[in-house]
Amino acid sequence: MPDTAMLQRLRETLGEAGVLTDPERLAPYLVDHRDLVRGKAPAVLRPSSVAQVQAIMRLAAEYRVGIVPQAGNTSYCAGATPDASGGQFVLSLERLDKVRAVDPLDAAISVDSGVILQRAQEAAAAAGLYLPLSLGSEGSCRIGGVIGTNAGGLSVLRYGMTRDLVLGLEVVLADGTLVSDMKKLRKNNTGYDIRQNFIGAEGTLGVVTGAVLKLIPVPHRRATAWVELTAGAPLPEMLALVRRESSDLVSSFEFITARSLALVSGADGRLKSGSGGVILVELSSSSQHLPIEELLEGVMGEVVEAGWAEDVIIAQTEAQRADMWRIRETIPEGEKHFGGSVKHDISVPLGRTVDFLAAGGAAVAAYDPALELSVYGHVGDGNLHYNVLVPPGEDRLAFTDRIGRELAPALYDIAIGMGGTFSAEHGVGRLKRGLLQHYADPGRYRVLRGIKGLFDPHGVMNPGAMVDPAEGLIAD
Amino acid sequence: MPDTAMLQRLRETLGEAGVLTDPERLAPYLVDHRDLVRGKAPAVLRPSSVAQVQAIMRLAAEYRVGIVPQAGNTSYCAGATPDASGGQFVLSLERLDKVRAVDPLDAAISVDSGVILQRAQEAAAAAGLYLPLSLGSEGSCRIGGVIGTNAGGLSVLRYGMTRDLVLGLEVVLADGTLVSDMKKLRKNNTGYDIRQNFIGAEGTLGVVTGAVLKLIPVPHRRATAWVELTAGAPLPEMLALVRRESSDLVSSFEFITARSLALVSGADGRLKSGSGGVILVELSSSSQHLPIEELLEGVMGEVVEAGWAEDVIIAQTEAQRADMWRIRETIPEGEKHFGGSVKHDISVPLGRTVDFLAAGGAAVAAYDPALELSVYGHVGDGNLHYNVLVPPGEDRLAFTDRIGRELAPALYDIAIGMGGTFSAEHGVGRLKRGLLQHYADPGRYRVLRGIKGLFDPHGVMNPGAMVDPAEGLIAD
Structure with a gap:
C-alpha cells in the first residue's frame, strides 16, 4: 500500500488537479479497453509537465511503488491497467498534450506524448504534410501509447510501423533522469539507438514524454x-x-x-x-x-x-x-455487435498467409466445427486478425478464457511454426506475458529480462507488463 | 598479453586456418581503411561457424581479453582496428560467408554476417528482387559491418538506413550466448526490439553472425x-x-x-x-x-x-x-588523387542544409581562407560530406590531426547548434569517441554506458570503440 506521506507529497508536487482519488473519476482509468481486466489504484496522477513526470518517478523510486503509464487507454493487451493490489499508481499522460512544433521543410512534427493521434494528424495537415499513422482508435489513442505499443494500423505496408516514423524521443527513466534525444535527423550514427528500446516497451522501461515524428507529402x-x-x-x-x-x-x-x-x-x-x-x-x-x-x-x-x-x-x-x-x-464494431470475438493478432512471413489460413481453419474446425471465424486484416504486412466469434448465448468472458486456454495455443503453434508470431501489432501487456515467455528464443528472453533489469531494477515501471527484471545479463 | 594457453585452445577450436599469426598475413587486418590507425594483435581469428564464434567469446570471457570483430574492414572511424597493446584479438567474419536463403514471396534474404554486400545484392537479383543497400564499398564491405555501422549510402532517401532493412538478427553475446531473432516478419510486437541495440553498435555489444534483410521489387x-x-x-x-x-x-x-x-x-x-x-x-x-x-x-x-x-x-x-x-x-577517389581530404560526416535537419553550407563556409574561411572544400553528398537525407582538401605539399596525417583539433570543433558546433550531428553515417568507432562524450545529451550518454555495461560488463567486446561500460544505470 502506498504511504500516505507519498500521496501528500504527490499532491504538493502535482496540485489537486494532478491527483485524482475520487472513485468515480478513477473508474475509467482502471479498466482496459476491451473490458477484460480491472485493476485498482490509490490515485491517478496527471502531470502537466515533464518536470512533474520526473518528480513522480523520483517519488516512486523512493517509495518503491509501481507506476503504470497510461495514454489513451486503448491497449488490446491490458498494457496500461494496474493490478488488483491497489498499490500501483496510474500515470496519465493526458495533460501533456501540446503540439510542440511542426517543421514543414524538416518534414517533422514534435509533440508531447499525451497528444491524441488525430490532433497530431491535423497539425501535420495544417502545415501541408501528412502523418502516416492511421489506426481505428486515432480519435482517442495518444502518441505515448502509439509509441509504447509500436502501433501498426492501416498504413504499415507503405510507411512502416510507428518505430519507422519516430525520429526523436524524450523519456523519463525510473529514477527521474531525463533522456532527451529529440533530434529531427534522418541519419545520426552516434552510439546505440537507445530510442528503440522505449518504442514498443509499453512503458516498462521509462515514461515517454515527447517525440519527433516523420511527416511525408500528403498522398491526396x-x-x-x-x-x-x-x-x-x-x-x-x-x-x-x-x-x-x-x-x-x-x-x-x-x-x-x-x-x-x-x-x-x-x-x-x-x-x-x-x-x-x-x-x-x-x-x-x-x-x-x-x-x-x-x-x-x-x-x-x-x-x-x-x-x-x-x-x-x-x-x-x-x-x-x-x-x-x-x-x-x-x-471490429460488427464483431462487437454480434456478441464479441476472441482476437488473435497473428503475423506470418508474407509468403505464408494462405498456408496459415488453411492450417488455422483446420485447427478451428477440429476443435469445434460450429465455431465461426471473422478473419480480416493487413495481409499486405503478413498480419491477420484471426478472430473467433463468440457463439450466441455464450458468456463473452468465459468463452474468451476457454478459447485462450484450449484453442489459441494450437493457432499460435501454427503461426510460430511458420516463422510467425502471436502478437503482430497489439503487443504483450499483461495478457500475453505467458506467451512471450513460452515462445521467445531463450537467448532473446534473457536479453529482454536483462534490459528490463537495467532500466527498472526495482520494478517500478509498469510492473506486471511484458517481463520481470533480471539482475545482469553476462555472468561474472 | 594473452595467455599462450588461450592461443592453444583457440587453435584447437578453430583449426590452423582459423588462427592467423604470421605477421605478413596479419598486417591488412591491423590497419584501418583510411590508413589513420594501426594496431597490433596476437592473432586474427577466423571462425567458420556460429558455434566457433560462441567458443571464441567463451574463451575471451574466461581470459578477459578483448575481441575486435571485423567484417570488410572499411570503417571510416577505425571501428574495427585493435589498439596498439597487442592484447586484443581480431575476429574476422570473412569465413562466415554463406547466403542462407532467398525467399521471393517473403521478400527477404537470410545471410551470414561475413557475406560481401555485393554478393547479397547478386543473390537477391537472381531471385528477381532487389536489396536496396548501395555503398561505395559494396564490393568489399560485409553485411556484419554494414549492420554494425548502420550503414547509409546512396539509397537512404527512398529505402532508409540499414536499420530500416533488417528484419532478423542472430548475435553471439560476450559470454558466448546465442541470441536468435531471425524472423522475416514485417510486424512482431513481442517485447523490446533487442535487434536495434546491435545495429549500429560496431560490435561493442555482441558479434552479429547472421541477418535477415528486406528485399523490394527491382526498380529497374x-x-x-x-x-x-x-x-x-x-x-x-x-x-x-x-x-x-x-x-x-x-x-x-x-x-x-x-x-x-x-x-x-x-x-x-x-x-x-x-x-x-x-x-x-x-x-x-x-x-x-x-x-x-x-x-x-x-x-x-x-x-x-x-x-x-x-x-x-x-x-x-x-x-x-x-x-x-x-x-x-x-x-572520393578524386579527393584521394588530389592528396586526400579531412572528412566531416555532417548531418542537419532537412530544412537546414543551405544554412549549414553558409555557416560552415564562413567558419572555414575564418580559419584559413586558402583552404579548399570538397562538399557533396546525400543532401536529400540532410547529410553532407563536408571535406577539407589536404593542401598540396602538406602531410596528410599531420593536416588531418590539425584540422581535427582546430577546425572540426567549429564545424561540429555549427551542426549541433542546428540540431545536427557530427556523424551521420560513418559511426563513432575509435576516432569519434571523444565527440560522442562531448556532444551527447547527459542522460542519453548515461544510458549508452549502461547498455554497454549490461552487454559487456568486462569490456571484452571491441574495447576502445564507442563507449566504456558503466555498472548499472538506475541508482539503488
Missing part, C-alpha cells in the same frame, strides 16, 4: 479497388505483383473474408465477397504528374489476367471509396 | 536528371517539391559542388556545374505501368519554373545515366 490522390477473389487466389503472389506493378505506391492491401463482411450492417450490396474473400487495394500519390488511376487500372488488369479475381470494382467517386473503407473499418 | 526503370543549380537555390524547398511531385519515387537527391566536380578526372564536359553546384536526381520504379520519364519531366518542369536551375539534363541513354553516376561516385 488515391485510387482504390475492391477485388472479389477467386477461391484459392494466391495472396502472396498477388501482393508481390501489386507491389511490383504499383512501384510500391500501394498503401493498403487489406483482406476481408465473406464472414467478416457479413458482420457489417448496411454494407453496400454491390460490394460483395468473391469465393475467396475480398482484397481492398489502395494506391496513393502526392504528385499531380502521376496518373494514379491509370496505374491502378494497369495493376488490376494483371490481377484479372492472372485469374485471381471474379470481379474488380474501382472506386469512381470519393463516396464510393469511403464506402469501401467504411466496410473495412467497421468490422 | 530509372530516370535521372543532372540539375545545374542557380546560385542560392533553396535545396530544402527543392527537395520538398521533388519528394511531393515524384510521390517519393525519388531514390537519389545528391549534391555536388563545383569544386568536388572538378576533382573528377575525365568528367564529361557537358555535365558541368551550375553557379550553385549540381543536384543529381533519380526517380526509380519497378512498374511497367508507370511512365517514370514523364514523371521526371513533370517534376523538373516545376524546378525550372521555380527558377532554381540554370539547366537540367535528363539522361537519354543508360550510358549517359552511368556517366552522371560515375562522376558522383568517383569524387
Whole structure:
C-alpha cells in the first residue's frame, strides 16, 4: 500500500488537479479497453509537465511503488491497467498534450506524448504534410501509447510501423533522469539507438514524454479497388505483383473474408465477397504528374489476367471509396455487435498467409466445427486478425478464457511454426506475458529480462507488463 | 598479453586456418581503411561457424581479453582496428560467408554476417528482387559491418538506413550466448526490439553472425536528371517539391559542388556545374505501368519554373545515366588523387542544409581562407560530406590531426547548434569517441554506458570503440 506521506507529497508536487482519488473519476482509468481486466489504484496522477513526470518517478523510486503509464487507454493487451493490489499508481499522460512544433521543410512534427493521434494528424495537415499513422482508435489513442505499443494500423505496408516514423524521443527513466534525444535527423550514427528500446516497451522501461515524428507529402490522390477473389487466389503472389506493378505506391492491401463482411450492417450490396474473400487495394500519390488511376487500372488488369479475381470494382467517386473503407473499418464494431470475438493478432512471413489460413481453419474446425471465424486484416504486412466469434448465448468472458486456454495455443503453434508470431501489432501487456515467455528464443528472453533489469531494477515501471527484471545479463 | 594457453585452445577450436599469426598475413587486418590507425594483435581469428564464434567469446570471457570483430574492414572511424597493446584479438567474419536463403514471396534474404554486400545484392537479383543497400564499398564491405555501422549510402532517401532493412538478427553475446531473432516478419510486437541495440553498435555489444534483410521489387526503370543549380537555390524547398511531385519515387537527391566536380578526372564536359553546384536526381520504379520519364519531366518542369536551375539534363541513354553516376561516385577517389581530404560526416535537419553550407563556409574561411572544400553528398537525407582538401605539399596525417583539433570543433558546433550531428553515417568507432562524450545529451550518454555495461560488463567486446561500460544505470 502506498504511504500516505507519498500521496501528500504527490499532491504538493502535482496540485489537486494532478491527483485524482475520487472513485468515480478513477473508474475509467482502471479498466482496459476491451473490458477484460480491472485493476485498482490509490490515485491517478496527471502531470502537466515533464518536470512533474520526473518528480513522480523520483517519488516512486523512493517509495518503491509501481507506476503504470497510461495514454489513451486503448491497449488490446491490458498494457496500461494496474493490478488488483491497489498499490500501483496510474500515470496519465493526458495533460501533456501540446503540439510542440511542426517543421514543414524538416518534414517533422514534435509533440508531447499525451497528444491524441488525430490532433497530431491535423497539425501535420495544417502545415501541408501528412502523418502516416492511421489506426481505428486515432480519435482517442495518444502518441505515448502509439509509441509504447509500436502501433501498426492501416498504413504499415507503405510507411512502416510507428518505430519507422519516430525520429526523436524524450523519456523519463525510473529514477527521474531525463533522456532527451529529440533530434529531427534522418541519419545520426552516434552510439546505440537507445530510442528503440522505449518504442514498443509499453512503458516498462521509462515514461515517454515527447517525440519527433516523420511527416511525408500528403498522398491526396488515391485510387482504390475492391477485388472479389477467386477461391484459392494466391495472396502472396498477388501482393508481390501489386507491389511490383504499383512501384510500391500501394498503401493498403487489406483482406476481408465473406464472414467478416457479413458482420457489417448496411454494407453496400454491390460490394460483395468473391469465393475467396475480398482484397481492398489502395494506391496513393502526392504528385499531380502521376496518373494514379491509370496505374491502378494497369495493376488490376494483371490481377484479372492472372485469374485471381471474379470481379474488380474501382472506386469512381470519393463516396464510393469511403464506402469501401467504411466496410473495412467497421468490422471490429460488427464483431462487437454480434456478441464479441476472441482476437488473435497473428503475423506470418508474407509468403505464408494462405498456408496459415488453411492450417488455422483446420485447427478451428477440429476443435469445434460450429465455431465461426471473422478473419480480416493487413495481409499486405503478413498480419491477420484471426478472430473467433463468440457463439450466441455464450458468456463473452468465459468463452474468451476457454478459447485462450484450449484453442489459441494450437493457432499460435501454427503461426510460430511458420516463422510467425502471436502478437503482430497489439503487443504483450499483461495478457500475453505467458506467451512471450513460452515462445521467445531463450537467448532473446534473457536479453529482454536483462534490459528490463537495467532500466527498472526495482520494478517500478509498469510492473506486471511484458517481463520481470533480471539482475545482469553476462555472468561474472 | 594473452595467455599462450588461450592461443592453444583457440587453435584447437578453430583449426590452423582459423588462427592467423604470421605477421605478413596479419598486417591488412591491423590497419584501418583510411590508413589513420594501426594496431597490433596476437592473432586474427577466423571462425567458420556460429558455434566457433560462441567458443571464441567463451574463451575471451574466461581470459578477459578483448575481441575486435571485423567484417570488410572499411570503417571510416577505425571501428574495427585493435589498439596498439597487442592484447586484443581480431575476429574476422570473412569465413562466415554463406547466403542462407532467398525467399521471393517473403521478400527477404537470410545471410551470414561475413557475406560481401555485393554478393547479397547478386543473390537477391537472381531471385528477381532487389536489396536496396548501395555503398561505395559494396564490393568489399560485409553485411556484419554494414549492420554494425548502420550503414547509409546512396539509397537512404527512398529505402532508409540499414536499420530500416533488417528484419532478423542472430548475435553471439560476450559470454558466448546465442541470441536468435531471425524472423522475416514485417510486424512482431513481442517485447523490446533487442535487434536495434546491435545495429549500429560496431560490435561493442555482441558479434552479429547472421541477418535477415528486406528485399523490394527491382526498380529497374530509372530516370535521372543532372540539375545545374542557380546560385542560392533553396535545396530544402527543392527537395520538398521533388519528394511531393515524384510521390517519393525519388531514390537519389545528391549534391555536388563545383569544386568536388572538378576533382573528377575525365568528367564529361557537358555535365558541368551550375553557379550553385549540381543536384543529381533519380526517380526509380519497378512498374511497367508507370511512365517514370514523364514523371521526371513533370517534376523538373516545376524546378525550372521555380527558377532554381540554370539547366537540367535528363539522361537519354543508360550510358549517359552511368556517366552522371560515375562522376558522383568517383569524387572520393578524386579527393584521394588530389592528396586526400579531412572528412566531416555532417548531418542537419532537412530544412537546414543551405544554412549549414553558409555557416560552415564562413567558419572555414575564418580559419584559413586558402583552404579548399570538397562538399557533396546525400543532401536529400540532410547529410553532407563536408571535406577539407589536404593542401598540396602538406602531410596528410599531420593536416588531418590539425584540422581535427582546430577546425572540426567549429564545424561540429555549427551542426549541433542546428540540431545536427557530427556523424551521420560513418559511426563513432575509435576516432569519434571523444565527440560522442562531448556532444551527447547527459542522460542519453548515461544510458549508452549502461547498455554497454549490461552487454559487456568486462569490456571484452571491441574495447576502445564507442563507449566504456558503466555498472548499472538506475541508482539503488
